[in-house]
Structure formats: structure tokens, C-alpha cells
Amino acid sequence: MRLTLRQLQIYRAVALSGGTTAAAASLALSQSATSAALNELERTLQARLFDRVGKRLILNDTGRSLLPAALAVLDGAKSIEATRAFGSQALPMDLRLFASTTIGNYILPRMLARFAQQLPIARLQLSIGNTLDVIGAVQAFAADLGLIEGPCHAADMHVTDLWEDELVIVAAPTHPLADAAMRQRLTAELLSDAQWLLREPGSGTREAVEHALLPHLRRIRSHMTLGSSEAIKYCAAAGLGLCCLSRHVVQDLVAAKRLTVLPTRLPRLTRRLALIYPETKVLSNALRRFVDYCVRYDGTESDTKRAS
DSSP states (O other): OOHHHHHHHHHHHHHHHSSHHHHHHHHOOOHHHHHHHHHHHHHTTOOOOOOETTTTEEOOOOHHHHHHHHHHHHHHHHHHHHHHHTTTTTOOOOOEEEEEHHHIIIIIIHHHHHHHHHOTTTTEEEEOOOHHHHHHHHHHSSEEOOOOOOOOOTTTEEEEEEEEEEEEEEEOSHHHHHHHHHSSSSOHHHHHSSSSEOOOOHHHHHHHHHHHHHHTTSSEEEEEEESHHHHHHHHHHSSSBBBEHHHHHHHHHTTSSSSEEEBBSSSOEEEEEEEEEEEEEOOHHHHHHHHHHHHOOOOOOOTTTOOO
């Protein structure tokens, strides 16, 4: 068997784009050369990797099962090339992070600033999306590491628990339940009958909120679903309903007295934030250094304690 890196690159490009024409354009190859290389790869493996559906190529079960290993090989080859290019010199870190929204917007900026001081040669690229976006990018090796707010249900993924994140229930000071909370802690009954503002399905915040609240409430009544925690907190401040978000997210509007944290009879609500990468990924020394930095970093404090 003689596989080449070029064949694996083409296989990856076709898998991501769904066709040889788009894959060829991304690799600066002709469509015929791309198709020929893909056909040769399937002959070498003696297996079809794609289902042909019209002009589209869709990964079949064999193609899906082989993709993680192919991506790991290509990722390893990239690391070898970098090592050779810099010889005995200190390698710059080219770190591609993908974080879910609360981590990316509220925790990582301060954390990355400190890390950049410790390792000035690091080049950092940060993308932000919901938890499903992060997991998909990490599975496809489009990101080196992912940081997520919800549980990771993907198989063959290494998950490292990082920081505890407190979730708080907030509303506008003019909300009827804010007035009721001044007299006594809110009951599960009152919270079950309230209107809630929620994130979209696939969001780690949405899953964490449901996981935290549903054991205590009969239901979570929602009349509005929004695509970001920022939108939710401003809608809550406008009096449109209750929301349950990370304290990191709402602390500015709480300080400005546009939101108030509601005292309740529920237990303290928390979730664990986590770092993920494929089990097949070989971490370079630089990536391992960043992972260790994340593990030591305390992301639960407002003026966060940093690793030395």
C-alpha cells in the first residue's frame, strides 16, 4: 500500500467541500487531477470512501471512519514541517483556538494576554461559536484545541475539565419577580411560571441552563430564543424575561444596576468549562505548554489568579 500526503489532502478537501471542483479550487489543482487522485486513493484502499449523489460526493461509513486518522496524519506532517523549517531554533507557536461564546468573549482575552507575555513568539488565532461549532472544528482538525461550556458528546475526544463557572438568574430591576425577591427567596414554583430567554439549541449555555434548572423546575417557559448571550442579557435588561447566564456575562449590567441577581431557593448553579482535542492528536511541546497553562489558570475569579 502506498498512500501519499497529497492523496490525503485531496480526501480531506473533498470531504469538507462535498465535491472535486471545490476541492480542486482550494488546493490549486485541476478538477481532473483531483478526481484522479481520489480514484487512485480508493483503488489503493480497495474501498469506496464517498457516495456519489448527483454532482456531490458524500462521505459514506468507510469514509467517515477513516477521516479522523487521515486528519491526524496531516496534522502530524504539518508539525514535522514546522520543526524542520526552524531547525534547532525555538519554534513559534501557531495556536488555533476555537471557543464557545462565554469563554471566548469573557475569559480568554485576559487569559491570552497573560499567556502572550509568557510566550511572546506565540501566534494566536481565535474563532468563536457555539459548542457544536467548536466540537466540529476540533474533530476536523481545523482548530488545535477547543474550549467549551457544555458537555462534549463526541466520541474519541480527549476532554480536560478546567474551571467552574457560576450561573446566576437575573432580571431587570423592574421585573415583578425582582420585586418579589426583595421580600423572600424565589420558589421553584414562581420560576416555573416565569417567561425565560434562552440560547439556541446547540449552545453550551442552553444545555447547561437546562441541565441546571430542569431538576428543580417543572418546566422552562420560553417565548424568545436568541443566538448570543449578549442579546439575551440586554433583552432581560429591557424587561422581556428572566435568564440564567454565567456571572462573567452579566456582571457589567449588574454593576450598572440594569440587571439584578435574583435570590432563589435553588442550590448554587454551576457548570464545568472544558478543553477538548482529538485523542489521535499528538500535542507539540508548545501545545502541551498551553494546555498546562489552561489547567493551572483559575478562571472563576473576577480578577483572575494567573499561573506563574
